[in-house]
Structure formats: C-alpha cells, structure tokens
Amino acid sequence: METTQNMKRPILDVEGLDVKFYLRDGTLNAVRDISFALFPGESLGVVGESGCGKSVTFLSVMRLIPVPPGKIQAATLRFDGTDILKLSEKEMQRIRGNRISMVFQDPMTSLNPVLTIGKQMREVIKLHMKLKDTALEDRCIELLSKVGISEPQMRLRSYPHQLSGGLRQRVMIAIALSCNPTILLADEPTTALDVTIQDQILRLIKSLARDLGAATVLITHNFGAVAGTTDRIMVMYAGKIVETATTPELFKNPLHPYTKGLLKSIPRVDKETQEKLFSIAGAPPDLMRELVKGCAFIARCPIRDDSCYHHLPPFSEKKQGHYVSCWKVF
Amino acid sequence: MQTGNHKLLQVKDLKVYFPINLSVLGKGKKLFIKAVDGVSFDLETGETLGLVGESGCGKSTTARGVLQLYRPTSGQVFFQGKDLCLEKGDALRRMRQSMQMIFQDPYASLDPRMTVKEIIGEPMKVHRVPEKKKERLERVLELMQLVGLNPTDVHRYPHEFSGGQRQRIGVARSLAVRPEFIVCDEPVSALDVSIQAQVINLLEELREKFNLTYLFISHDLSVVKHISHRVAVMYLGIMVELAEKNELFSKPLHPYTQALLSSIPVPDPVFETRRTSIALEGEIPSPIFPPPGCRFHPRCRRKENICSESIPAWKEVAPGHFTACHLV
Numbered sequence: 001m002e003t004t005q006n007m008k009r010p011i012l013d014v015e016g017l018d019v020k021f022y023l024r025d026g027t028l029n030a031v032r033d034i035s036f037a038l039f040p041g042e043s044l045g046v047v048g049e050s051g052c053g054k055s056v057t058f059l060s061v062m063r064l065i066p067v068p069p070g071k072i073q074a075a076t077l078r079f080d081g082t083d084i085l086k087l088s089e090k091e092m093q094r095i096r097g098n099r100i101s102m103v104f105q106d107p108m109t110s111l112n113p114v115l116t117i118g119k120q121m122r123e124v125i126k127l128h129m130k131l132k133d134t135a136l137e138d139r140c141i142e143l144l145s146k147v148g149i150s151e152p153q154m155r156l157r158s159y160p161h162q163l164s165g166g167l168r169q170r171v172m173i174a175i176a177l178s179c180n181p182t183i184l185l186a187d188e189p190t191t192a193l194d195v196t197i198q199d200q201i202l203r204l205i206k207s208l209a210r211d212l213g214a215a216t217v218l219i220t221h222n223f224g225a226v227a228g229t230t231d232r233i234m235v236m237y238a239g240k241i242v243e244t245a246t247t248p249e250l251f252k253n254p255l256h257p258y259t260k261g262l263l264k265s266i267p268r269v270d271k272e273t274q275e276k277l278f279s280i281a282g283a284p285p286d287l288m289r290e291l292v293k294g295c296a297f298i299a300r301c302p303i304r305d306d307s308c309y310h311h312l313p314p315f316s317e318k319k320q321g322h323y324v325s326c327w328k329v330f
Numbered sequence: 331m332q333t334g335n336h337k338l339l340q341v342k343d344l345k346v347y348f349p350i351n352l353s354v355l356g357k358g359k360k361l362f363i364k365a366v367d368g369v370s371f372d373l374e375t376g377e378t379l380g381l382v383g384e385s386g387c388g389k390s391t392t393a394r395g396v397l398q399l400y401r402p403t404s405g406q407v408f409f410q411g412k413d414l415c416l417e418k419g420d421a422l423r424r425m426r427q428s429m430q431m432i433f434q435d436p437y438a439s440l441d442p443r444m445t446v447k448e449i450i451g452e453p454m455k456v457h458r459v460p461e462k463k464k465e466r467l468e469r470v471l472e473l474m475q476l477v478g479l480n481p482t483d484v485h486r487y488p489h490e491f492s493g494g495q496r497q498r499i500g501v502a503r504s505l506a507v508r509p510e511f512i513v514c515d516e517p518v519s520a521l522d523v524s525i526q527a528q529v530i531n532l533l534e535e536l537r538e539k540f541n542l543t544y545l546f547i548s549h550d551l552s553v554v555k556h557i558s559h560r561v562a563v564m565y566l567g568i569m570v571e572l573a574e575k576n577e578l579f580s581k582p583l584h585p586y587t588q589a590l591l592s593s594i595p596v597p598d599p600v601f602e603t604r605r606t607s608i609a610l611e612g613e614i615p616s617p618i619f620p621p622p623g624c625r626f627h628p629r630c631r632r633k634e635n636i637c638s639e640s641i642p643a644w645k646e647v648a649p650g651h652f653t654a655c656h657l658v
Binding site for chain 1: 531556
C-alpha cells in the first residue's frame with residue numbers, strides 16, 4: 001500500500017506552509033514551516049492538542065483564514081496540481097464545498113438556525129451543480145438517506161433546532177458530500193457528540209468516503225477516534241508536525257517522545273487500570289512568545305540533551321514511511 | 331470498600347423535576363421535565379463513584395440535587411446522618427462546608443475579575459474558617475503549593491493561567507474549607523490530553539491524602555474506569571446499572587451499558603478493527619414523557635412484551651452489582 005501510494009501523485013501537496021497571525025499583542029506563529037502530502041482516497045488522521053495548529057493547517061488549505069490578521073505562506077500549496085495561493089477568491093469558491101468540503105465540530109453553529117435543512121442543502125448543491133427543482137429535491141433526499149436519516153422528505157422541512165446533535169452532524173456530512181468532493185476535511189466532527197453517536201458518525205464518514213473514493217482528513221485530539229478509521233496519522237505539536245506514520249505503525253511503534261507520552265497518558269478501557277497515569281509534565285509552549293531555536297517540545301521532553309536546544313530537529317524518515325522530528329531517535 | 335463501611339452519603343429515591351409551561355393560554359396540565367426520576371445509591375468514605383451517561387441523562391442534576399443546589403422534588407439525601415433535603419438556611423450552609431464541587435469549564439467557573447487569592451479564599455471567607463485574614467492567606471498559599479501552583483502567582487488573574495492550571499485553581503478552591511465530599515462534574519473534559527492525566531493524578535493523590543470521597547461525573551468512560559471504585563450508569567433520569575468498576579466493564583448486564591461500552595473507541599488499531607459496536611436505534615426520548623415500562627425499551631435490541639408494560643425493579647443480581655432490567 002505504501003509503495004502504490006508513493007507512486008501516486010498527491011491530491012494535496014504542501015511544502016513549507018507557514019501561517020502567522022498579526023495580532024495587537026504580537027505575532028502568533030500558528031503553523032511553522034510544515035510539509036506533508038495527502039494521497040487520493042487516503043484517510044489521514046491529524047492528532048494534536050488545542051493550539052497545535054492542526055485546524056489552522058487545513059483552514060489554510062481551504063483559504064478560510066482571514067487575511068489580515070492572518071498570513072499564509074508556502075513554498076508549495078497545491079491541490080490537484082493547482083496552486084491554491086494563486087487562485088482568486090471566486091476561483092477558490094468553486095473548489096470550496098465542491099472539491100474540498102468540510103465538516104466542523106459543532107453542528108449547531110455551522111448550520112444556519114433560521115433556514116430549513118432543505119434550503120441549506122439546496123443552496124450548496126445549486127452553487128456547484130446544475131440541478132433544478134425535482135432533480136435537486138431528489139438529490140437532497142438521496143443524500144439524507146445515504147447518511148442514515150429516516151423520513152428524509154420530512155427532515156428537509158425541519159429547522160436545525162428540531163434535530164438532535166447526532167442528526168445535525170449527519171446533515172452536515174450530507175451537505176459536505178453533496179458535490180462528491182475529492183477531499184473531505186472533518187475537524188473534530190464528533191467531539192460535541194455522545195459516545196454512542198460518536199462511533200456511528202465516525203463509521204459513517206469512513207464508509208461514505210470510501211464509497212466516493214474521497215480522501216479524508218480527520219482532525220482530532222482523540223487517539224481512539226483515529227485508531228480504527230485512518231490509514232495514516234500525523235501528530236502535531238506547537239505548530240510543527242513531529243511524527244507521521246501509518247496508523248498500525250504509529251500505535252505499535254511510536255518514536256517521538258511526545259507521541260509516546262500522549263499514548264501512555266490516555267486511560268484505557270481495554271486494559272487493567274494502572275495505579276497512576278503517566279503524564280507529560282508542563283504545558284504546550286505559548287506560540288505568541290518567541291520560541292527557542294531548537295525543538296519545541298524541549299521543555300517537556302524526558303530524553304532531551306544539549307543538541308536539542310540549539311538546532312531544530314529535521315523531519316526525517318527513520319523507517320519506511322515513518323517520519324520523526326527528533327534528535328534523539330535513531 | 332478499602333476504607334471500611336462507613337457510609338458518608340446515602341441517596342434514596344431522589345427525584346428532581348423541573349416545571350415547564352407549554353400552553354400559551356395557561357390551559358392544560360402542568361408538565362414536568364423529569365430530569366432525575368428516582369435514583370438511589372450510597373457512597374462510603376474514601377470512595378470514588380463514577381457517574382456516566384450521555385448528555386441530558388441527569389448525571390449533573392443528580393449531583394446538584396445531592397448538594398441541594400437544586401431542591402429535590404422528593405427523596406432523601408443522608409449526609410453524615412442528616413437528611414439534607416430537610417435542612418435549610420444557615421444549617422444547610424454550615425453543612426455545605428463539607429461538600430464542595432469542581433466544575434467542568436475552568437474558564438467559566440472562575441471569576442475573571444478576582445485574583446487567585448480571592449478565588450481560593452472565597453469559600454473560607456464565606457464560612458469564616460479560619461477567621462483571621464492572615465491565616466486565610468497562609469492557607470491559600472498552602473493550597474496552591476498542594477495542587478502544584480506556584481504560590482508567587484497568588485495575585486494573578488485567571489486569564490494569566492493555562493487551562494490545566496485554572497483547573498488546579500478550581501481544585502484548590504474546592505479544598506479550601508477541608509470538605510469530606512467533592513462532586514467532580516466533568517473536571518477534565520475541557521482539558522487537553524496531556525493535561526488531563528496531570529489533573530486526574532492530582533485528584534487521586536488528594537483523595538488518598540485527605541481521605542476524600544468523590545462523586546465523579548464524566549461522559550468519558552475511560553477516565554471513569556481509571557479513577558473510580560464503583561461506576562453507575564444513568565439513562566433518561568434513572569440509574570440502569572451500578573457495580574464495582576472491573577465487574578461493570580467486564581460483565582455489563584444492562585443492554586444500555588453494553589451498547590455504551592461497545593462504542594468506546596480504543597487507541598489501538600488492532601482492537602478497533604475487531605471491535606463491533608452495538609448501534610442504538612433512534613433518539614433519546616423526551617424526559618417530559620418518558621416511555622412506559624423500562625425507559626430504554628424503545629431502543630433496546632432485546633426488548634420483550636413485559637418491557638413496555640412494567641417498570642423493571644432495581645435489584646442486586648450479584649454481590650454489589652445492581653441493575654434494572656427484566657431480562658437479567
């Protein structure tokens with residue numbers, strides 16, 4: 001799988017992406033010079049704590065960062081061969097919601113409370129596809145039944161507040177999939193939902209994306225959510241990618257001390273409970289302040305030494321397909 | 331439990347209803363949201379009871395009913411031998427000294443215009459223990475040290491702290507008047523993964539050190555399994571199962587508990603590919619008109635005729651393992 005993927009041309013090619021926010025109190029360097037690729041049909045998990053830059057990275061890809069105060073810079077930021085940063089806002093709108101679509105965390109705030117579900121769905125489909133009246137209606141009904149909503153005709157006339165959180169998120173997924181996207185970005189799609197619904201939504205995203213052949217990016221802070229639903233995982237910390245590997249490899253053989261620490265600090269239901277949880281000391285650095293020259297994880301790292309203070313560790317391949325940014329991993 | 335059989339808290343058939351008015355003209359019957367509809371449990375000194383369930387199932391309302399932050403509609407809450415539901419005014423306030431609460435959101439639960447000194451000192455001021463201002467400040471500094479905050483930050487404001495540190499302030503505040511019983515309402519849900527473990531460890535250390543008793547509410551079953559001695563599962567205002575944690579997680583009896591446990595994602599891809607989750611059909615019914623008989627029956631995959639006809643009794647099916655299901 002790795003080899004075929006390497007031969008394929010990435011659908012999203014990012015090199016040297018750097019995102020800054022110029023704020024009154026100073027400059028926030030939210031994403032710091034990161035490079036990665038997303039391959040067609042692949043499912044990528046992006047894991048990190050709040051403020052690590054995981055959402056900003058993909059909002060930048062969608063050009064949804066307000067500029068100013070934001071500033072997006074990249075050596076390469078290509079979607080399907082097109083340089084995203086060079087597109088006009090109008091051209092970008094043709095990609096957004098159509099070829100790259102997004103599901104957000106909170107389905108209550110991302111749906112318009114004063115419009116019916118049907119109106120909001122038709123709005124998106126009309127914008128990108130030339131469908132009219134009955135064909136449009138049929139498409140909406142088809143989409144709603146695809147995401148597992150019963151009585152779709154009736155639901156089209158409902159307002160968001162009449163649906164439960166789980167149903168609203170299903171509607172969001174239906175809207176996101178309405179134009180058969182090439183990439184589906186899901187930013188914490190289940191964080192606001194109950195555990196029984198969480199599982200159903202994750203499975204739904206996985207199976208629908210597979211049917212469509214769409215690449216998915218699942219942005220989350222929950223290692224459990226990505227374990228069963230992704231092919232590859234990217235771990236981010238303080239605006240940097242610290243580790244990337246296939247999902248089985250990352251869980252079996254985590255290399256970066258941050259990934260290792262995180263995995264150890266999660267209480268597990270499938271194992272006997274330990275006396276004490278492992279915990280990473282300290283807190284993530286404040287990206288508003290000037291960072292140290294070396295590794296960003298340094299203040300919390302159990303295996304640091306002098307070399308870590310002076311130079312930024314390179315992001316290098318330690319094993320096939322397993323990249324780590326750490327001086328102390330060989 | 332490990333600490334002898336002294337019952338610190340006994341809750342008997344607790345009900346908390348909220349009146350609502352649906353009719354415009356004031357006609358019709360008065361309706362109630364039956365947020366908690368007959369919950370019974372007890373807590374031993376030094377024990378942690380985990381309370382789990384989905385949002386809206388009544389776990390927070392149960393805790394607030396116990397603390398008398400919502401006055402229960404009926405039922406009894408015995409704390410140190412006294413029924414809290416019958417206490418009021420000064421007497422109740424005095425008893426509150428022994429019962430404190432840690433809240434979910436460390437951003438919303440700390441007054442942004444108060445310094446750490448004022449926040450942690452407030453319960454002491456209210457209860458006038460210790461009486462002297464200087465002693466109270468000493469106690470604040472001592473508490474800061476205890477929860478892992480730097481005492482030199484005593485004059486800072488909440489916004490100057492990170493989420494994890496703010497939750498430590500909340501913990502210090504709850505400990506200020508030396509309580510015996512603390513309700514932890516989703517204390518780590520708003521925190522990042524790497525910070526969660528720190529706060530969980532802190533809560534456990536404090537429990538051991540001061541022989542505290544926790545009612546620990548969370549929707550994160552992995553956290554609950556780690557920190558609790560016993561776990562209770564709630565659904566639509568009632569308790570459906572209660573057992574020692576390893577017993578509950580290895581031998582869940584109620585179909586709802588089984589479905590809930592089967593949907594926990596585990597950070598292990600091998601496990602995840604094998605995990606088959608029991609999908610629950612439909613939505614949680616309205617707590618205004620709960621279904622007749624067993625409240626879970628409309629969504630239960632094992633339901634039989636009896637389930638919609640009569641309410642299943644809360645019974646002890648194995649030592650210390652309680653459930654309410656006709657089919658068990």
